[in-house]
Amino acid sequence: QNLKDKGHKAVLTVTPASLREASLHLGEVPETSYKPGSLAWADVQPLDPGTGAVGSKRSFWVVPGGVAIVKRKPAHVRFLVDTGTNQALLVPPKYYASIVSSLLPNDVFGRLCEARGAVVLCDCSVTEAELKPLRIYLGDRSFSLTATELFAKVHPHDKEVCLLQVRPNPLTQSVLGS
Structure with missing residues (x-):
């Protein structure tokens, strides 16, 4: 709810970084973390x-x-x-x-x-x-x-x-x- 209150999208995204690691993103998803059309x-x-x-x-x-x-x-x-x-x-x-x-x-x-x-x-x-x-x-x-x-x-x-x-x-x- 705090994200919305501050004008940000309430989006939580987990993207793979490697076979053993992932990154957690709050708000907008960085375009460099995914292939277009793959989400x-x-x-x-x-x-x-x-x-x-x-x-x-x-x-x-x-x-x-x-x-x-x-x-x-x-x-x-x-x-x-x-x-x-x-x-x-x-x-x-x-x-x-x-x-x-x-x-x-x-x-x-x-x-x-x-x-x-x-x-x-x-x-x-x-x-x-x-x-x-x-x-x-x-x-x-x-x-x-x-x-x-x-x-x-x-x-x-x-x-x-x-x-x-x-x-x-x-x-x-x-x-x-x-």
């Missing part, structure tokens, strides 16, 4: 469906959007934007199995992957399989996350294993009301 804008929604905030301050941001893997049209969802996590996507538990099976068809999962509780571990060759991308829709744009982007390498017992960066989020129901 997507989405209005922030209240975090808590009842009060619109957590305590007196917002700790996360919620934006409307969509997600699709197999289907042509995206399912409408609300994204909880949390810059403090390294997960590509935290999903409501009731949708987790469906998303994993859409990303990793049975033949691929059975050959290359295993579930261990709330995580999916795969042989890293899974990133070379012909898998459908996870499509995220924000504003008027879609962004495709490929298998290479959805898996992170881990090295237990000197074996090359990749961790699927999609996890169930038990807090989703209480935070997003979904």
Whole structure:
């Protein structure tokens, strides 16, 4: 609200600076931080469906959007934007199995992957399989996350294993009301 009171646009933008760093911009987005035509804008929604905030301050941001893997049209969802996590996507538990099976068809999962509780571990060759991308829709744009982007390498017992960066989020129901 202070930005608006001072005549500035109430815009918060996170732009990647490298693979491990990002920059946070308040107000206008510097044109040097993005490629023309590559931005997507989405209005922030209240975090808590009842009060619109957590305590007196917002700790996360919620934006409307969509997600699709197999289907042509995206399912409408609300994204909880949390810059403090390294997960590509935290999903409501009731949708987790469906998303994993859409990303990793049975033949691929059975050959290359295993579930261990709330995580999916795969042989890293899974990133070379012909898998459908996870499509995220924000504003008027879609962004495709490929298998290479959805898996992170881990090295237990000197074996090359990749961790699927999609996890169930038990807090989703209480935070997003979904």
